[in-house]
Every structure is written in C-alpha cells, then in structure tokens.
Amino acid sequence: MSSRTPFQPGRQQYRRDFLKFLAGSPLLTSFSAFTQEIEETLGERLTNPDQVINVFEMEAVAREKVAPAHFGYLISGVDSDTTLRANREGYTRFQILPRRLVDVSGPTDMSVNVLGAEARSPIFLSPVGSTGGFHSDADVGVARAAAAKNHHMILSTQASSPIEEVIEARDAPIWFQLYSTNRWEYTEALLRRAEAAGCTAVCLTVDLPGGRNTETSAVLAREDDRFCEECHYGEAKPIFDGLDMQGVGLVDSSLTWEVIGRMKEVTDMKVIIKGIEVGADAALAVQYGADGIILSNHGARATDTGRGTIECLPEVISAVNGRIPVIVDGGIRRGTDVYKALALGASAVGIGRPYCWGLGAFGQAGVERVLDLLYRELAITMRGSGTPSIAHITPDYVQDAGYRVPRGTLGRELI
Numbered sequence: 001m002s003s004r005t006p007f008q009p010g011r012q013q014y015r016r017d018f019l020k021f022l023a024g025s026p027l028l029t030s031f032s033a034f035t036q037e038i039e040e041t042l043g044e045r046l047t048n049p050d051q052v053i054n055v056f057e058m059e060a061v062a063r064e065k066v067a068p069a070h071f072g073y074l075i076s077g078v079d080s081d082t083t084l085r086a087n088r089e090g091y092t093r094f095q096i097l098p099r100r101l102v103d104v105s106g107p108t109d110m111s112v113n114v115l116g117a118e119a120r121s122p123i124f125l126s127p128v129g130s131t132g133g134f135h136s137d138a139d140v141g142v143a144r145a146a147a148a149k150n151h152h153m154i155l156s157t158q159a160s161s162p163i164e165e166v167i168e169a170r171d172a173p174i175w176f177q178l179y180s181t182n183r184w185e186y187t188e189a190l191l192r193r194a195e196a197a198g199c200t201a202v203c204l205t206v207d208l209p210g211g212r213n214t215e216t217s218a219v220l221a222r223e224d225d226r227f228c229e230e231c232h233y234g235e236a237k238p239i240f241d242g243l244d245m246q247g248v249g250l251v252d253s254s255l256t257w258e259v260i261g262r263m264k265e266v267t268d269m270k271v272i273i274k275g276i277e278v279g280a281d282a283a284l285a286v287q288y289g290a291d292g293i294i295l296s297n298h299g300a301r302a303t304d305t306g307r308g309t310i311e312c313l314p315e316v317i318s319a320v321n322g323r324i325p326v327i328v329d330g331g332i333r334r335g336t337d338v339y340k341a342l343a344l345g346a347s348a349v350g351i352g353r354p355y356c357w358g359l360g361a362f363g364q365a366g367v368e369r370v371l372d373l374l375y376r377e378l379a380i381t382m383r384g385s386g387t388p389s390i391a392h393i394t395p396d397y398v399q400d401a402g403y404r405v406p407r408g409t410l411g412r413e414l415i
C-alpha cells in the first residue's frame, strides 16, 4: 500500500499562488472580469456536476480539488505552451457555414462506427495516464461514465486501473494505447494482454521518442508540499504486473515505420498510429499498413511545434484520401470544435483534459457531465447548421479564415 499523504482540498494558499502564477504566465495574456470570477469563486460554489455549464467551469472546479502537482501534470503543455495555445486558437481559424431551412425536427443522429467501434457520439475518450491522481474513481470511473453515455474509450499504457477491470466497467470493447518499451518482448506481452482482455485496436503513440519539457507541470509541482518521488519512485502501472521492470524504459527511440508490420505479426487488433501531425507521415502510415491515424500532438505535450492539430487536419485528410479513418484530438472544448473537425474530414475526435477535469471535480459523475455537455453542444451545432446526422457534415460547412483569434480574447476560457 502507498503511504502517500492525501491532498487536502480547498487550499486557499495554493489557489492564491496558482492565480499569481497564471497572472504572470504567458498562458494567459489577459483576464476578463468573468474569467477572474471563475478563478476566485467557482470551484467553491458549484458542488453538483449538473450546475456546471461548460468544460471550462469544470476545469475551475477540478483545480480546487486536485492536488497542485497532479493538476499541473494535467494542464501542462511543453516549453512555453505555444502549442497548447495553438491547439485552442487553431479552432478559431475555421468558421462554420450554417445552412438554413433544412428539416432538423427529427432526432439528431451523432452515432459513428470507426473501425468497428460503435458509439452514440463521435467524441472519443483519448488515453490519459495516471488518472488515479485526479480522483480515486480513476480509469474504472471513466469507463463507467463512457458506458453510461456510450462513448468510445482508449485506455493508456499508463492507466491507473487494470485493463480487465476497465473493460468490465465499460462493458464494450475499448482500444489500448501502447507505449512500446525498449524491450520488444515486453511490447509483445502488452499487446497479448490487451487483446486477451478484449481490446479491438491498439494505438501506438509515436510522438514522444526523445523526452519532453513540461514546464507548467514543474512550476505547479513546487506548490505541492510533497515530493513526487516519495510516492512515484519506481512506480509501474498495472499493465506491467508480472513483468520485471528493472531497467525497462517506456520509450523505444529506435522505432521506425516497420513497427506497424511487427505489431501485426503479434496481434489481430487493428493498428492505429497516434501522434501523426503532417501529411507526409500520414501517407507513410497508410503505406506501411496502419488501419487508422490519430492526428495528435499529445495534447501539446510532445514537441512545441506551434501548430494546432486542427490546422494539421486538412493536409492529413488530403494525404490519407479516405483510405483509413483519421481521428483528431487536441484542444477540443466545444461542440463547435467537434463539428469543425468532422467537417474537415475527421471520422471522430478525442478529448483528454476535459474528461479529466470532470473526473477531478466529481469522479465518474463529472466525466458523465462533461460528455453530456459536449454532446448537447454538438447536437445544437448540428441542428443549427442544417446537418441532422454526422453523414451530412461535409467540407461545405466550414471555411478557413486564414487567421487565428488570440486566446486571451476567448471569453470564458481559462487555459
């Protein structure tokens, strides 16, 4: 059993320090009065998930409840967080072109089937490691929420809960996200365990071959009164149970495109490559036999490219040319964001931080609320644009304005 000290919620000092940090941070260029109010009081006032009206408020509530170091881990980008801003601001470049006098009186059909994964919404849960640091419900709570709302889920190699328990809680197939270790026999063991547990696809994450610089995480870790190493030294996640992790690293920097074929020799699961950002790589993924692509920059936690994932989407869609599905994640916070990604050609989208804010704020119930909020926003956008089903959403419904709106002016947004 871990001897870690439980975090005491509602620590005023932390909040003051965090506000000070934010105010002086390039993360925020300006505070609106509304944003200031959210920062100072919202987390205390919203005590029931149903009172939360958007994912930004959920973030504010989570900030009150999650330990500073863990919250820093959750919100951090890399370097100066340029790409973190780009992931959000990129969405402002694309504008929706709504069509009028279309009969949208029937039920709005948001259901999708991507590589056999059926869900009532195109909003997938991207893999996030160490969710147990946000709430004790952890991945099992996320899976129960995904089951309650019928959203598709991808489980991280770094998950806090055992994969078998997560699949039982989801009560449907999920996908497994793989970090290939520096020992191929371990990678094979992970693939076999995931497949035996009932996963139908493996998403190999390829965007972290050489470390990263998560500065915001480091800054917030200073606000915590515990040392990370006290709890996390030598920690191995449940997927590695039974494997000797001595000297085993989670990164294999030598991987090349042949890895797709090697994985297919070991598993019958679909092989999806997560972390593609340019069209040339998307074409290579198809060429080497990938079954799908997740266009992702790891939630702006890998290379600080300065390019938002939505800005990468048109060239990736063009390179793939309909041969395999493309899922995009990074910065999706509104139903309109989902809509724009679908209109540009994505088969589905992923969210990472938003559902973790829900988890940190209220456990499973908070994740359910986040899924409900985004589902509702997408339904409103679809009806408002004259597109009653996902199949109706085409490139005709979106245009590239060619400029981004800076993030400091985005109203209710915090981060």
Ligand SMILES: Cc1cc2nc3c(=O)[nH]c(=O)nc-3n(C[C@H](O)[C@H](O)[C@H](O)COP(=O)(O)O)c2cc1C
Binding pocket: 073, 074, 075, 087, 126, 127, 128, 129, 156, 157, 158, 177, 205, 274, 296, 297, 298, 299, 300, 301, 329, 330, 331, 332, 350, 351, 352, 353, 354
């Ligand atoms: C705290 C945190 C942990 C993450 N852990 C993983 C992981 O273990 N494996 C992975 O492939 N991606 C991981 N990601 C990236 C997500 O899968 C996803 O690409 C990203 O969160 C999407 O961006 P968003 O958070 O802006 O929605 C993580 C992201 C966050 C925020």
